[in-house]
Amino acid sequence: MSDGTSRREFVAGTLGGLASLHAARLSAARSLTGRFPLAANPGSAPRTFLQPFDYEGVRLLDGPMKAQFDTMRAYYWAIPDDDILKGFRARAGQRARGNDLGGWYSGEPARRFWWSNGDTFNAFGQWLSGMARMSKATGDAEMRSKAVFLMGEWASTIEPDGWFFYSRRPWQPHYIYDKQVGGLVDMAVYAGRKDALGHLSKITDWAVENLDRSRKVDSDTEWYTLSENLYRAYQVTGDEKYRRFADLWRFEDYWNAFSGAAPTQVKRHGHHAYSHVNTMSSCAMAYAVSGEKKYLDTIVADYDWLQKTQCYASGGYGPEEELVADGELGGWLEKTAYSFETTCGAWGGFKLARYLLAYTGEARYGDWIEKLLFNGSLAALPMGPKGATFYYSDYRLGGGRKFYHPDGNWPCCSGTYPQVLSDYHNVIYFRDAGGLAVNLFVPSRAVWNQAGTEVVVEQETAFPESDATTLTVRPGKTATFDLKFRVPAWVAGSVEVAVNGKPFPVAADPGAWAVLKRTWAAGDRVTIRLPMRLALSPIDAQHPRRVAVTYGPIVLVRDASPRLALQGGPTDWMVGRPGLEFAAPGQPEGVFMPFYKVGANMPYDMYFDLQS
Numbered sequence: 001m002s003d004g005t006s007r008r009e010f011v012a013g014t015l016g017g018l019a020s021l022h023a024a025r026l027s028a029a030r031s032l033t034g035r036f037p038l039a040a041n042p043g044s045a046p047r048t049f050l051q052p053f054d055y056e057g058v059r060l061l062d063g064p065m066k067a068q069f070d071t072m073r074a075y076y077w078a079i080p081d082d083d084i085l086k087g088f089r090a091r092a093g094q095r096a097r098g099n100d101l102g103g104w105y106s107g108e109p110a111r112r113f114w115w116s117n118g119d120t121f122n123a124f125g126q127w128l129s130g131m132a133r134m135s136k137a138t139g140d141a142e143m144r145s146k147a148v149f150l151m152g153e154w155a156s157t158i159e160p161d162g163w164f165f166y167s168r169r170p171w172q173p174h175y176i177y178d179k180q181v182g183g184l185v186d187m188a189v190y191a192g193r194k195d196a197l198g199h200l201s202k203i204t205d206w207a208v209e210n211l212d213r214s215r216k217v218d219s220d221t222e223w224y225t226l227s228e229n230l231y232r233a234y235q236v237t238g239d240e241k242y243r244r245f246a247d248l249w250r251f252e253d254y255w256n257a258f259s260g261a262a263p264t265q266v267k268r269h270g271h272h273a274y275s276h277v278n279t280m281s282s283c284a285m286a287y288a289v290s291g292e293k294k295y296l297d298t299i300v301a302d303y304d305w306l307q308k309t310q311c312y313a314s315g316g317y318g319p320e321e322e323l324v325a326d327g328e329l330g331g332w333l334e335k336t337a338y339s340f341e342t343t344c345g346a347w348g349g350f351k352l353a354r355y356l357l358a359y360t361g362e363a364r365y366g367d368w369i370e371k372l373l374f375n376g377s378l379a380a381l382p383m384g385p386k387g388a389t390f391y392y393s394d395y396r397l398g399g400g401r402k403f404y405h406p407d408g409n410w411p412c413c414s415g416t417y418p419q420v421l422s423d424y425h426n427v428i429y430f431r432d433a434g435g436l437a438v439n440l441f442v443p444s445r446a447v448w449n450q451a452g453t454e455v456v457v458e459q460e461t462a463f464p465e466s467d468a469t470t471l472t473v474r475p476g477k478t479a480t481f482d483l484k485f486r487v488p489a490w491v492a493g494s495v496e497v498a499v500n501g502k503p504f505p506v507a508a509d510p511g512a513w514a515v516l517k518r519t520w521a522a523g524d525r526v527t528i529r530l531p532m533r534l535a536l537s538p539i540d541a542q543h544p545r546r547v548a549v550t551y552g553p554i555v556l557v558r559d560a561s562p563r564l565a566l567q568g569g570p571t572d573w574m575v576g577r578p579g580l581e582f583a584a585p586g587q588p589e590g591v592f593m594p595f596y597k598v599g600a601n602m603p604y605d606m607y608f609d610l611q612s
Contacts, residue, residue: 046291048187049361050430052354053446055136055190058425061458062445065424065598072421073134075383076127077143084124085153087166092157102252103387103409105166119171124154126415128183130422136190137425144191146421151187155199162206171221174221177207179415182229184443187235197237204233208245217253217266222275224251227282231289243289250286251279261294268305269325271555273318274341277306277348290603296359302355303365313537313548314379314555314595315339315349316393317370330543333607337403339395346376346417352424357430357439363486364511366439369427369487370553373440377420389414393595395606397546400557429457435481435565437513441469441530453479455520464532464554464594465580471526478522484515485528490552492533499526503504534574534582536610543612549574549582549592556582557604559590 060066082098087106098107105122133143158164168175180203187196195462207525215223230246233239254276256264280302287295309326310317317323319332319339332339349372381390381402385493387409394400405411429446430437436446436455441463447456454476461469473483487495487508495508497516504526508514516526532552538544549556574582574592582592598604 028377030474046287046359048358050357050424050432052430055133055425057447058429059445061443065442069421071382072418076418088154089165101410105410120167120170121171122166123415125180125183129186130418132186133422137422147191151363159533162202164203167541168411169387174223175209178226178229185232188236207306223249224279225275231285243330251277255283255298256272259294259298269323271323273321274321274344274348276323277352281351313550314375315368316376327542328541330546333397337394337396338392340393342376342393343413343420344416345422346372350427363513367489368485370440374553375555375595381600387414399603401603402598429523438485450479450481453477467532468529473520473524474522475520482515484513487512487514491530496529504523546607548607556592557595558592
């Protein structure tokens, strides 16, 4: 969550709860015409180079991602509907069965959290979104039914003027409204519920009249994330109301810090990390709606800046949830256990990278998705009892641990957790007119229609514990199309490709797509080998000797006791073992292993200062 300040200020108690919203709310929304600044006249629709599968036609196969997804699905399915709805029903004067979920979802006014003084936050809209997406991705009729029931019961509590919150004292109303918009759009698009759009219209009329529009640069309202889902609502409905309301929340001053399209006094750093990655997704949607190139220039420049100055070797970013000044990232390893707001940050990164893949077609953006998946979302602890949620990854120099959120259950990451795991289905493969693009090396199956022919591609792999993956192609009839795969920037040596056991020469430059052009028959098998090697990854240019040990896209960590004095290059002394583990002969006991294998409370080191 954001308030535009550092986590240290939160913990120190400098953030109080927001004041209550207007006690009296207008009963009818006035027309939006002429009330908000319109975007510039839309240009031609921007070119889309790659299309995600949009949660249809991709299935995870047996492997760690599917196991994690299935565990998550079972957890959210088991949350009692009455517990989820209790506060809404009570606020509306209905019979409120069930138990209070507690934590962030209820506010627990008897307990003072750093984030609230009895005011209420809940992740209901994000849960609707996650349930709709997972049901569409997997054909899960039970989860769809649960989401439909929850939406309908919630809708019955919307008051005549559009008040829709869990309580009379919502904390971060802009944030909650934004996530509710996203959830309702997803219920319409992925659960096929047109009634969701009626509910969306009603709560938006309330928001038009009541949301604070002061638009302070560093404000805990997080107004700068609103445009993305409102533009999505406009795309789905064609209703200008949503486009005009989205236009109101464009964060042009911050976007201009990257595009240079106009002068700005707003700095790139010093802001809440997750929400400012999310505002770039709003910028991407401004590009989708307007076609103005400055918005594309913005997200490209922002991505490059993030990778150069903000990202750890894991792909994570935002120590204490803050975007830092150039050169400061390495110093934060000495200060905090709150290195990366993991599932929220991964969700924001997935979205931004997807937009960039779509609107540029460049393979390099898939590298960030890969890092965030294997070192971020996959490395998260599973949901714990009563909404205990893995929130921060801990990269501290001198020993980190995995832990659940210390200040209460059901935080915002309980909302993004089902969203980001459902998104696995939407980031493995992409399509274009020529055929299929393989972005991630994950056990999975893709089915699509290629020029009138149904094609199935099944991927078998133990990546990253193996450097090879095999794609089996099964077109309904012999078909000619492109099969391309991302060549990661980390690849160490020549990429090897074979079709049906025979070498297949193909250009395979790191950071680009390798394209296999041929006529495919049922049962054709493509084997790809992407060589990996151990490497040292400096945290930033200002701390060249403060490094993480990586293997391909994977960050390796080591048992933190006893301490290891890291010297020289890891290939000089580390010995590989099964399961992507590495030992250091002659050094204190302990092994390096992928961060995703670390369990709760196990001490580990991720970063080391090289000894001279």
